[in-house]
Amino acid sequence: MYKVVSYEVVRRAVFVEGLSQRQAAERFGKDPRTIRKMCAFSAPPGYRRAKTPARPKLDPFLGVIDAILAADLAAPVKQRHTAKRIFERLRDEHGYAGGNTSVKDYVRGARITAREMFVPLIHPPGHAQVDFGEAVAVIAGVRQKIHFFCMDLPHSDACFVKAYPAETTEAFLDGHVEAFAFFGGVPTSILYDNLKIAVARILGDGKRVRSRAFTELQSHYLFADRFGRPGKGNDKGNVEGLVKYARKNFMVPIPHAASFEELNAMLLAGCIRRQDDVLRGFDVTIGVRMAADIGAFRNDPVGAFEPCEKVATRVSAFSLVRYRTNDYSVPTRYGHREVLVKGFVDQVVVICGADVIARHPRSYAKADLIFDPLHYLELLERKANALDQAAPLENWGLPEEFATFRRLLESRMGTRGRREYIQVLRLIEIFALGDVAAAITMALSLSAISFDAVKQLVAARVERRTVKLDLEAYPHLPRAEVKATRAADYLALTAARNIEIAA
Numbered sequence: 001m002y003k004v005v006s007y008e009v010v011r012r013a014v015f016v017e018g019l020s021q022r023q024a025a026e027r028f029g030k031d032p033r034t035i036r037k038m039c040a041f042s043a044p045p046g047y048r049r050a051k052t053p054a055r056p057k058l059d060p061f062l063g064v065i066d067a068i069l070a071a072d073l074a075a076p077v078k079q080r081h082t083a084k085r086i087f088e089r090l091r092d093e094h095g096y097a098g099g100n101t102s103v104k105d106y107v108r109g110a111r112i113t114a115r116e117m118f119v120p121l122i123h124p125p126g127h128a129q130v131d132f133g134e135a136v137a138v139i140a141g142v143r144q145k146i147h148f149f150c151m152d153l154p155h156s157d158a159c160f161v162k163a164y165p166a167e168t169t170e171a172f173l174d175g176h177v178e179a180f181a182f183f184g185g186v187p188t189s190i191l192y193d194n195l196k197i198a199v200a201r202i203l204g205d206g207k208r209v210r211s212r213a214f215t216e217l218q219s220h221y222l223f224a225d226r227f228g229r230p231g232k233g234n235d236k237g238n239v240e241g242l243v244k245y246a247r248k249n250f251m252v253p254i255p256h257a258a259s260f261e262e263l264n265a266m267l268l269a270g271c272i273r274r275q276d277d278v279l280r281g282f283d284v285t286i287g288v289r290m291a292a293d294i295g296a297f298r299n300d301p302v303g304a305f306e307p308c309e310k311v312a313t314r315v316s317a318f319s320l321v322r323y324r325t326n327d328y329s330v331p332t333r334y335g336h337r338e339v340l341v342k343g344f345v346d347q348v349v350v351i352c353g354a355d356v357i358a359r360h361p362r363s364y365a366k367a368d369l370i371f372d373p374l375h376y377l378e379l380l381e382r383k384a385n386a387l388d389q390a391a392p393l394e395n396w397g398l399p400e401e402f403a404t405f406r407r408l409l410e411s412r413m414g415t416r417g418r419r420e421y422i423q424v425l426r427l428i429e430i431f432a433l434g435d436v437a438a439a440i441t442m443a444l445s446l447s448a449i450s451f452d453a454v455k456q457l458v459a460a461r462v463e464r465r466t467v468k469l470d471l472e473a474y475p476h477l478p479r480a481e482v483k484a485t486r487a488a489d490y491l492a493l494t495a496a497r498n499i500e501i502a503a
Contacts, residue, residue, distance in 0.1 A: 124296075156289035325367055348363075427455060
Protein backbone atom coordinates (compact mmCIF):
# COMPACT_ATOMS: atom_id res chain seq x y z
CA MET A 1 0.00 0.00 0.00
CA TYR A 2 1.31 3.43 -0.91
CA LYS A 3 2.05 5.96 1.84
CA VAL A 4 0.53 9.39 2.21
CA VAL A 5 3.77 10.95 0.89
CA SER A 6 3.34 9.12 -2.42
CA TYR A 7 -0.20 10.39 -2.67
CA GLU A 8 0.96 13.95 -2.04
CA VAL A 9 3.65 13.77 -4.81
CA VAL A 10 1.27 12.36 -7.41
CA ARG A 11 -1.58 14.70 -6.54
CA ARG A 12 0.78 17.72 -6.69
CA ALA A 13 1.96 16.68 -10.17
CA VAL A 14 -1.62 16.39 -11.44
CA PHE A 15 -3.38 19.26 -9.71
CA VAL A 16 -0.52 21.79 -9.38
CA GLU A 17 1.85 21.06 -12.28
CA GLY A 18 -1.02 20.28 -14.64
CA LEU A 19 0.02 16.78 -15.78
CA SER A 20 -2.68 14.48 -17.05
CA GLN A 21 -3.28 11.24 -15.22
CA ARG A 22 -1.73 9.30 -18.13
CA GLN A 23 1.37 11.54 -18.06
CA ALA A 24 1.61 11.09 -14.26
CA ALA A 25 1.39 7.33 -14.73
CA GLU A 26 4.27 7.42 -17.18
CA ARG A 27 6.37 9.72 -14.94
CA PHE A 28 5.93 7.65 -11.80
CA GLY A 29 5.72 4.26 -13.49
CA LYS A 30 2.35 3.39 -12.00
CA ASP A 31 -0.82 1.88 -13.40
CA PRO A 32 -3.31 4.55 -14.61
CA ARG A 33 -5.93 3.05 -12.29
CA THR A 34 -3.60 3.67 -9.36
CA ILE A 35 -3.11 7.29 -10.43
CA ARG A 36 -6.91 7.67 -10.74
CA LYS A 37 -7.34 6.34 -7.20
CA MET A 38 -4.65 8.73 -5.87
CA CYS A 39 -6.43 11.64 -7.47
CA ALA A 40 -9.74 10.57 -5.94
CA PHE A 41 -8.40 10.27 -2.37
CA SER A 42 -6.04 12.55 -0.44
CA ALA A 43 -4.84 9.60 1.70
CA PRO A 44 -4.82 5.82 1.21
CA PRO A 45 -8.45 4.78 1.74
CA GLY A 46 -7.53 1.28 2.88
CA TYR A 47 -9.20 -1.95 1.92
CA ARG A 48 -12.87 -1.57 1.09
CA ARG A 49 -15.06 -4.61 0.73
CA ALA A 50 -17.59 -4.14 -2.02
CA LYS A 51 -20.05 -6.70 -0.64
CA THR A 52 -20.40 -9.16 2.20
CA PRO A 53 -18.45 -12.34 1.46
CA ALA A 54 -20.49 -15.42 0.74
CA ARG A 55 -20.80 -18.00 3.51
CA PRO A 56 -22.41 -20.96 1.82
CA LYS A 57 -21.69 -23.35 4.69
CA LEU A 58 -22.67 -21.01 7.52
CA ASP A 59 -25.68 -19.14 6.10
CA PRO A 60 -28.16 -22.05 6.58
CA PHE A 61 -27.33 -22.08 10.29
CA LEU A 62 -27.61 -18.35 11.04
CA GLY A 63 -31.14 -18.79 12.45
CA VAL A 64 -29.84 -21.39 14.90
CA ILE A 65 -27.04 -19.08 16.05
CA ASP A 66 -29.44 -16.14 16.48
CA ALA A 67 -31.78 -18.30 18.57
CA ILE A 68 -28.90 -19.36 20.86
CA LEU A 69 -27.78 -15.76 21.33
CA ALA A 70 -31.37 -14.64 22.08
CA ALA A 71 -31.77 -17.38 24.70
CA ASP A 72 -28.48 -16.33 26.30
CA LEU A 73 -29.95 -12.96 27.21
CA ALA A 74 -32.07 -14.65 29.89
CA ALA A 75 -29.21 -16.82 31.20
CA PRO A 76 -26.66 -15.83 33.87
CA VAL A 77 -23.69 -13.99 32.39
CA LYS A 78 -21.28 -16.70 33.48
CA GLN A 79 -23.37 -19.41 31.80
CA ARG A 80 -23.74 -17.94 28.33
CA HIS A 81 -22.41 -19.56 25.16
CA THR A 82 -18.94 -18.80 23.89
CA ALA A 83 -18.36 -18.79 20.12
CA LYS A 84 -16.49 -22.08 20.50
CA ARG A 85 -19.44 -23.68 22.32
CA ILE A 86 -21.84 -22.48 19.62
CA PHE A 87 -19.57 -24.01 16.96
CA GLU A 88 -19.54 -27.32 18.84
CA ARG A 89 -23.34 -27.39 19.07
CA LEU A 90 -23.71 -26.57 15.37
CA ARG A 91 -21.33 -29.37 14.52
CA ASP A 92 -22.71 -31.98 16.91
CA GLU A 93 -26.42 -31.18 16.91
CA HIS A 94 -27.08 -29.69 13.47
CA GLY A 95 -24.46 -31.20 11.19
CA TYR A 96 -22.51 -28.03 10.44
CA ALA A 97 -19.48 -28.85 8.29
CA GLY A 98 -17.80 -25.43 8.21
CA GLY A 99 -14.97 -24.03 10.29
CA ASN A 100 -14.86 -22.34 13.69
CA THR A 101 -13.56 -19.01 12.34
CA SER A 102 -16.72 -18.24 10.37
CA VAL A 103 -18.85 -18.93 13.44
CA LYS A 104 -16.62 -16.79 15.66
CA ASP A 105 -16.70 -13.84 13.24
CA TYR A 106 -20.48 -13.95 12.96
CA VAL A 107 -21.02 -14.24 16.74
CA ARG A 108 -18.70 -11.28 17.39
CA GLY A 109 -20.59 -9.10 14.94
CA ALA A 110 -24.00 -10.20 16.21
CA ARG A 111 -23.10 -9.41 19.82
CA ILE A 112 -21.78 -5.97 18.92
CA THR A 113 -25.01 -5.22 17.05
CA ALA A 114 -27.12 -6.40 20.00
CA ARG A 115 -25.33 -4.27 22.61
CA GLU A 116 -27.59 -1.68 24.19
CA MET A 117 -27.23 2.00 23.33
CA PHE A 118 -28.12 4.87 25.63
CA VAL A 119 -29.48 8.38 25.31
CA PRO A 120 -27.65 11.11 27.28
CA LEU A 121 -29.99 12.50 29.95
CA ILE A 122 -30.32 15.77 31.78
CA HIS A 123 -31.26 15.82 35.46
CA PRO A 124 -33.32 18.73 36.79
CA PRO A 125 -32.65 19.72 40.40
CA GLY A 126 -34.61 18.25 43.27
CA HIS A 127 -34.60 14.56 42.34
CA ALA A 128 -32.75 11.59 43.87
CA GLN A 129 -31.79 7.97 43.27
CA VAL A 130 -31.40 5.25 45.94
CA ASP A 131 -29.63 1.90 46.04
CA PHE A 132 -27.76 -0.45 48.40
CA GLY A 133 -24.18 -1.69 48.01
CA GLU A 134 -22.06 -4.33 49.71
CA ALA A 135 -18.53 -4.17 51.07
CA VAL A 136 -16.29 -5.68 53.73
CA ALA A 137 -15.30 -3.91 56.95
CA VAL A 138 -13.75 -4.78 60.30
CA ILE A 139 -16.14 -3.81 63.09
CA ALA A 140 -14.96 -4.23 66.69
CA GLY A 141 -12.21 -6.54 65.45
CA VAL A 142 -14.59 -8.77 63.44
CA ARG A 143 -14.26 -8.90 59.66
CA GLN A 144 -17.78 -8.91 58.21
CA LYS A 145 -19.90 -8.01 55.22
CA ILE A 146 -21.67 -4.66 55.49
CA HIS A 147 -24.50 -3.17 53.46
CA PHE A 148 -24.44 0.55 52.74
CA PHE A 149 -27.37 2.78 51.79
CA CYS A 150 -26.67 5.32 49.04
CA MET A 151 -28.70 8.36 48.00
CA ASP A 152 -27.45 10.34 45.00
CA LEU A 153 -28.68 13.70 43.69
CA PRO A 154 -28.05 13.40 39.91
CA HIS A 155 -28.26 17.14 39.26
CA SER A 156 -25.39 18.05 41.59
CA ASP A 157 -23.81 14.60 42.20
CA ALA A 158 -24.09 15.20 45.96
CA CYS A 159 -24.25 11.96 47.93
CA PHE A 160 -25.15 10.38 51.25
CA VAL A 161 -23.80 6.99 52.37
CA LYS A 162 -24.54 5.06 55.58
CA ALA A 163 -23.55 1.48 56.51
CA TYR A 164 -25.70 -1.16 58.20
CA PRO A 165 -25.20 -4.76 59.36
CA ALA A 166 -27.88 -5.98 56.93
CA GLU A 167 -30.04 -4.75 54.06
CA THR A 168 -33.34 -4.78 55.92
CA THR A 169 -36.57 -2.81 55.93
CA GLU A 170 -35.50 -0.79 58.96
CA ALA A 171 -32.13 0.01 57.34
CA PHE A 172 -33.94 1.16 54.18
CA LEU A 173 -36.24 3.43 56.20
CA ASP A 174 -33.47 4.73 58.47
CA GLY A 175 -31.32 5.53 55.44
CA HIS A 176 -34.04 7.78 54.03
CA VAL A 177 -34.58 9.56 57.34
CA GLU A 178 -30.84 10.17 57.81
CA ALA A 179 -30.37 11.27 54.17
CA PHE A 180 -33.24 13.78 54.38
CA ALA A 181 -31.72 15.19 57.58
CA PHE A 182 -28.28 15.39 55.93
CA PHE A 183 -29.54 17.24 52.84
CA GLY A 184 -31.97 19.39 54.81
CA GLY A 185 -35.08 18.49 52.84
CA VAL A 186 -37.03 15.89 50.89
CA PRO A 187 -36.49 15.30 47.14
CA THR A 188 -39.53 15.74 44.90
CA SER A 189 -39.01 12.23 43.49
CA ILE A 190 -36.77 9.24 44.14
CA LEU A 191 -35.81 6.54 41.61
CA TYR A 192 -35.40 2.92 42.82
CA ASP A 193 -34.82 -0.48 41.39
CA ASN A 194 -37.45 -3.09 42.21
CA LEU A 195 -36.09 -4.14 45.60
CA LYS A 196 -38.51 -6.23 47.68
CA ILE A 197 -38.29 -3.82 50.59
CA ALA A 198 -40.21 -1.26 48.51
CA VAL A 199 -42.09 -3.37 45.95
CA ALA A 200 -44.21 -6.26 47.22
CA ARG A 201 -44.87 -7.48 43.67
CA ILE A 202 -45.02 -6.33 40.04
CA LEU A 203 -48.33 -6.91 38.26
CA GLY A 204 -48.67 -8.08 34.68
CA ASP A 205 -49.24 -4.56 33.37
CA GLY A 206 -46.04 -3.33 35.05
CA LYS A 207 -47.75 -1.62 37.99
CA ARG A 208 -46.04 -1.99 41.36
CA VAL A 209 -47.72 -2.99 44.60
CA ARG A 210 -45.79 -1.09 47.27
CA SER A 211 -44.89 -2.69 50.58
CA ARG A 212 -46.60 -1.39 53.72
CA ALA A 213 -43.37 0.02 55.17
CA PHE A 214 -42.55 1.90 51.96
CA THR A 215 -46.10 3.22 51.71
CA GLU A 216 -45.85 4.60 55.27
CA LEU A 217 -42.52 6.28 54.43
CA GLN A 218 -43.95 7.83 51.27
CA SER A 219 -47.14 8.93 53.02
CA HIS A 220 -45.10 10.73 55.68
CA TYR A 221 -42.60 12.52 53.41
CA LEU A 222 -44.84 12.81 50.30
CA PHE A 223 -42.15 12.28 47.65
CA ALA A 224 -43.00 10.74 44.28
CA ASP A 225 -41.52 7.33 43.52
CA ARG A 226 -40.13 6.04 40.24
CA PHE A 227 -38.89 2.54 39.47
CA GLY A 228 -36.44 1.29 36.87
CA ARG A 229 -37.02 -1.66 34.59
CA PRO A 230 -36.46 -5.05 36.26
CA GLY A 231 -32.86 -6.15 35.77
CA LYS A 232 -31.82 -2.81 34.23
CA GLY A 233 -29.43 -1.15 36.65
CA ASN A 234 -28.50 1.46 34.05
CA ASP A 235 -31.92 3.09 34.54
CA LYS A 236 -30.46 4.58 37.75
CA GLY A 237 -26.87 4.86 36.57
CA ASN A 238 -25.98 7.78 38.83
CA VAL A 239 -26.53 5.92 42.09
CA GLU A 240 -24.98 2.76 40.62
CA GLY A 241 -21.90 4.88 39.99
CA LEU A 242 -22.09 6.22 43.55
CA VAL A 243 -22.09 2.67 44.94
CA LYS A 244 -18.85 1.94 43.08
CA TYR A 245 -17.36 5.33 44.00
CA ALA A 246 -18.15 4.90 47.71
CA ARG A 247 -16.67 1.41 47.77
CA LYS A 248 -13.46 2.46 45.99
CA ASN A 249 -12.94 5.80 47.72
CA PHE A 250 -14.51 5.48 51.18
CA MET A 251 -13.76 1.79 51.86
CA VAL A 252 -10.30 1.19 50.40
CA PRO A 253 -8.33 0.06 52.29
CA ILE A 254 -10.83 -2.05 54.24
CA PRO A 255 -12.11 0.25 57.01
CA HIS A 256 -11.55 -0.63 60.67
CA ALA A 257 -13.93 0.83 63.24
CA ALA A 258 -14.91 0.14 66.83
CA SER A 259 -18.62 0.29 65.94
CA PHE A 260 -21.01 1.07 63.13
CA GLU A 261 -21.40 4.56 64.59
CA GLU A 262 -17.67 5.19 64.10
CA LEU A 263 -17.74 3.75 60.58
CA ASN A 264 -20.71 5.91 59.62
CA ALA A 265 -18.95 9.00 60.95
CA MET A 266 -16.08 8.18 58.56
CA LEU A 267 -18.51 7.71 55.63
CA LEU A 268 -20.31 10.96 56.42
CA ALA A 269 -16.99 12.82 56.45
CA GLY A 270 -16.26 11.35 53.01
CA CYS A 271 -19.61 12.61 51.69
CA ILE A 272 -18.89 16.10 53.01
CA ARG A 273 -15.37 16.11 51.47
CA ARG A 274 -16.82 15.11 48.11
CA GLN A 275 -18.82 18.34 48.03
CA ASP A 276 -15.55 20.20 47.38
CA ASP A 277 -14.87 18.24 44.14
CA VAL A 278 -15.26 19.83 40.71
CA LEU A 279 -16.36 17.17 38.24
CA ARG A 280 -15.60 17.01 34.52
CA GLY A 281 -17.78 19.39 32.53
CA PHE A 282 -18.40 21.80 35.42
CA ASP A 283 -16.56 24.84 36.70
CA VAL A 284 -18.05 24.89 40.22
CA THR A 285 -17.99 22.37 43.08
CA ILE A 286 -20.62 19.77 43.90
CA GLY A 287 -21.51 21.78 47.01
CA VAL A 288 -22.29 24.87 44.96
CA ARG A 289 -24.44 22.91 42.53
CA MET A 290 -26.21 21.20 45.44
CA ALA A 291 -27.82 24.54 46.34
CA ALA A 292 -30.14 24.16 43.32
CA ASP A 293 -31.18 20.70 44.54
CA ILE A 294 -31.89 21.96 48.05
CA GLY A 295 -33.88 24.88 46.63
CA ALA A 296 -36.17 22.41 44.84
CA PHE A 297 -36.62 20.14 47.88
CA ARG A 298 -39.70 19.93 50.03
CA ASN A 299 -39.36 20.79 53.69
CA ASP A 300 -39.48 18.01 56.26
CA PRO A 301 -43.05 17.28 57.39
CA VAL A 302 -44.23 18.03 60.91
CA GLY A 303 -43.58 15.14 63.28
CA ALA A 304 -40.93 12.47 63.37
CA PHE A 305 -41.02 9.25 61.36
CA GLU A 306 -40.08 6.01 63.08
CA PRO A 307 -37.72 4.07 60.78
CA CYS A 308 -38.73 0.62 61.93
CA GLU A 309 -40.40 -2.55 60.78
CA LYS A 310 -43.62 -3.36 62.65
CA VAL A 311 -44.61 -6.97 63.30
CA ALA A 312 -47.66 -8.13 65.25
CA THR A 313 -47.03 -11.32 67.21
CA ARG A 314 -47.86 -13.17 70.43
CA VAL A 315 -45.77 -13.70 73.57
CA SER A 316 -44.83 -17.35 74.06
CA ALA A 317 -45.15 -19.42 77.25
CA PHE A 318 -41.46 -18.67 77.89
CA SER A 319 -42.19 -14.92 77.81
CA LEU A 320 -40.41 -14.50 74.46
CA VAL A 321 -41.36 -12.77 71.22
CA ARG A 322 -39.73 -13.65 67.92
CA TYR A 323 -38.43 -11.07 65.50
CA ARG A 324 -36.37 -12.03 62.43
CA THR A 325 -35.38 -15.51 63.75
CA ASN A 326 -34.32 -14.16 67.17
CA ASP A 327 -36.26 -14.33 70.46
CA TYR A 328 -36.48 -11.34 72.83
CA SER A 329 -37.82 -11.48 76.38
CA VAL A 330 -40.69 -9.48 77.89
CA PRO A 331 -41.98 -9.38 81.49
CA THR A 332 -43.69 -12.66 82.34
CA ARG A 333 -46.99 -10.99 83.25
CA TYR A 334 -47.50 -10.36 79.51
CA GLY A 335 -47.33 -14.05 78.64
CA HIS A 336 -49.64 -15.19 75.81
CA ARG A 337 -50.63 -11.58 75.05
CA GLU A 338 -50.79 -9.97 71.60
CA VAL A 339 -47.95 -7.45 71.17
CA LEU A 340 -46.43 -5.22 68.51
CA VAL A 341 -42.70 -5.53 67.81
CA LYS A 342 -40.87 -2.54 66.34
CA GLY A 343 -37.55 -3.50 64.79
CA PHE A 344 -35.11 -0.60 64.51
CA VAL A 345 -31.56 -0.75 63.19
CA ASP A 346 -30.06 -0.75 66.68
CA GLN A 347 -32.87 -1.90 68.97
CA VAL A 348 -36.05 -3.95 69.25
CA VAL A 349 -39.01 -2.43 71.09
CA VAL A 350 -42.01 -4.48 72.25
CA ILE A 351 -45.35 -2.73 72.83
CA CYS A 352 -48.52 -4.08 74.45
CA GLY A 353 -51.46 -1.75 74.06
CA ALA A 354 -50.03 1.72 74.62
CA ASP A 355 -47.17 0.60 76.88
CA VAL A 356 -43.57 -0.15 75.95
CA ILE A 357 -42.95 -3.37 77.85
CA ALA A 358 -39.46 -4.28 76.64
CA ARG A 359 -36.51 -2.70 74.88
CA HIS A 360 -33.47 -4.72 73.73
CA PRO A 361 -30.31 -4.09 71.69
CA ARG A 362 -30.84 -5.45 68.17
CA SER A 363 -29.18 -8.81 67.40
CA TYR A 364 -28.18 -9.74 63.85
CA ALA A 365 -27.30 -13.33 64.77
CA LYS A 366 -29.45 -16.33 63.85
CA ALA A 367 -31.68 -18.14 66.39
CA ASP A 368 -30.34 -15.96 69.21
CA LEU A 369 -31.94 -15.62 72.66
CA ILE A 370 -31.85 -12.13 74.13
CA PHE A 371 -32.93 -12.04 77.80
CA ASP A 372 -33.45 -9.30 80.32
CA PRO A 373 -33.13 -11.11 83.72
CA LEU A 374 -35.45 -8.59 85.35
CA HIS A 375 -38.31 -9.84 83.18
CA TYR A 376 -38.31 -13.20 84.98
CA LEU A 377 -37.83 -12.25 88.65
CA GLU A 378 -41.54 -11.90 89.36
CA LEU A 379 -42.16 -15.46 88.12
CA LEU A 380 -39.07 -16.80 89.91
CA GLU A 381 -40.41 -15.46 93.21
CA ARG A 382 -43.29 -17.92 92.81
CA LYS A 383 -41.08 -20.69 91.37
CA ALA A 384 -38.00 -20.30 93.52
CA ASN A 385 -36.75 -23.83 92.80
CA ALA A 386 -36.03 -22.79 89.21
CA LEU A 387 -33.49 -20.16 90.31
CA ASP A 388 -30.34 -22.22 89.71
CA GLN A 389 -31.43 -23.36 86.24
CA ALA A 390 -32.99 -20.13 85.02
CA ALA A 391 -31.46 -19.44 81.60
CA PRO A 392 -32.17 -15.66 81.71
CA LEU A 393 -29.95 -15.32 84.80
CA GLU A 394 -27.09 -17.46 83.50
CA ASN A 395 -24.85 -14.67 82.23
CA TRP A 396 -26.18 -11.82 84.32
CA GLY A 397 -22.77 -10.97 85.77
CA LEU A 398 -23.83 -9.77 89.21
CA PRO A 399 -21.14 -8.56 91.65
CA GLU A 400 -19.62 -11.21 93.92
CA GLU A 401 -21.34 -9.92 97.05
CA PHE A 402 -24.70 -11.13 95.69
CA ALA A 403 -23.54 -14.77 95.76
CA THR A 404 -22.15 -14.32 99.31
CA PHE A 405 -25.40 -12.80 100.49
CA ARG A 406 -27.43 -15.63 98.95
CA ARG A 407 -25.25 -18.29 100.58
CA LEU A 408 -25.73 -16.75 104.03
CA LEU A 409 -29.47 -16.34 103.51
CA GLU A 410 -29.96 -19.95 102.50
CA SER A 411 -27.69 -21.30 105.23
CA ARG A 412 -29.82 -19.57 107.87
CA MET A 413 -33.31 -19.70 106.39
CA GLY A 414 -33.25 -22.65 104.01
CA THR A 415 -35.88 -22.44 101.26
CA ARG A 416 -37.23 -19.17 102.64
CA GLY A 417 -33.75 -17.70 102.27
CA ARG A 418 -33.79 -18.44 98.54
CA ARG A 419 -37.09 -16.66 98.19
CA GLU A 420 -35.75 -13.67 100.12
CA TYR A 421 -32.72 -13.58 97.83
CA ILE A 422 -35.05 -13.30 94.83
CA GLN A 423 -36.78 -10.42 96.59
CA VAL A 424 -33.37 -8.77 96.94
CA LEU A 425 -32.83 -9.23 93.21
CA ARG A 426 -36.19 -7.62 92.53
CA LEU A 427 -34.90 -4.44 94.18
CA ILE A 428 -32.92 -3.99 90.91
CA GLU A 429 -36.29 -3.48 89.19
CA ILE A 430 -36.59 -0.23 91.15
CA PHE A 431 -33.07 0.81 92.10
CA ALA A 432 -29.79 0.89 90.18
CA LEU A 433 -27.65 -2.23 90.36
CA GLY A 434 -24.77 -0.27 91.91
CA ASP A 435 -26.98 1.02 94.74
CA VAL A 436 -28.31 -2.45 95.54
CA ALA A 437 -24.79 -3.91 95.48
CA ALA A 438 -23.58 -1.18 97.89
CA ALA A 439 -26.52 -1.90 100.21
CA ILE A 440 -25.71 -5.63 100.22
CA THR A 441 -22.08 -4.88 101.06
CA MET A 442 -23.16 -2.75 104.01
CA ALA A 443 -25.65 -5.41 105.16
CA LEU A 444 -22.86 -7.99 105.13
CA SER A 445 -20.66 -5.71 107.24
CA LEU A 446 -23.50 -5.30 109.77
CA SER A 447 -24.35 -9.02 109.69
CA ALA A 448 -27.92 -7.97 108.83
CA ILE A 449 -28.65 -10.83 106.45
CA SER A 450 -32.22 -10.23 105.27
CA PHE A 451 -34.23 -8.63 102.51
CA ASP A 452 -35.66 -6.00 104.88
CA ALA A 453 -32.18 -4.85 105.88
CA VAL A 454 -31.05 -4.45 102.25
CA LYS A 455 -34.25 -2.58 101.39
CA GLN A 456 -33.72 -0.13 104.25
CA LEU A 457 -30.08 0.41 103.36
CA VAL A 458 -30.65 0.97 99.63
CA ALA A 459 -33.51 3.39 100.33
CA ALA A 460 -31.26 5.43 102.63
CA ARG A 461 -28.55 5.46 99.97
CA VAL A 462 -30.90 6.64 97.22
CA GLU A 463 -32.43 9.31 99.46
CA ARG A 464 -28.91 10.50 100.34
CA ARG A 465 -29.48 10.37 104.05
CA THR A 466 -27.19 9.02 106.71
CA VAL A 467 -27.62 5.34 107.27
CA LYS A 468 -28.63 4.75 110.87
CA LEU A 469 -29.56 1.13 110.95
CA ASP A 470 -29.72 0.40 114.69
CA LEU A 471 -30.51 -3.27 114.85
CA GLU A 472 -32.02 -2.81 118.33
CA ALA A 473 -34.78 -0.81 116.64
CA TYR A 474 -35.41 -3.65 114.22
CA PRO A 475 -35.81 -6.76 116.36
CA HIS A 476 -37.38 -8.61 113.42
CA LEU A 477 -34.08 -8.48 111.51
CA PRO A 478 -31.97 -11.60 112.14
CA ARG A 479 -28.43 -10.96 113.27
CA ALA A 480 -25.47 -13.24 113.01
CA GLU A 481 -23.55 -13.73 116.28
CA VAL A 482 -20.50 -15.79 115.63
CA LYS A 483 -18.56 -16.83 118.77
CA ALA A 484 -15.17 -18.47 119.07
CA THR A 485 -15.32 -22.19 119.77
CA ARG A 486 -14.74 -23.12 123.45
CA ALA A 487 -13.97 -26.57 124.90
CA ALA A 488 -16.42 -25.95 127.77
CA ASP A 489 -19.32 -25.52 125.32
CA TYR A 490 -18.38 -28.76 123.61
CA LEU A 491 -18.19 -30.63 126.94
CA ALA A 492 -21.58 -29.25 127.94
CA LEU A 493 -23.10 -30.63 124.75
CA THR A 494 -21.55 -34.10 125.23
CA ALA A 495 -22.66 -34.18 128.89
CA ALA A 496 -26.26 -33.43 127.89
CA ARG A 497 -26.09 -36.14 125.30
CA ASN A 498 -24.81 -38.73 127.82
CA ILE A 499 -27.70 -37.92 130.19
CA GLU A 500 -30.20 -38.51 127.37
CA ILE A 501 -28.66 -41.89 126.57
CA ALA A 502 -28.65 -42.98 130.23
CA ALA A 503 -32.32 -42.03 130.56
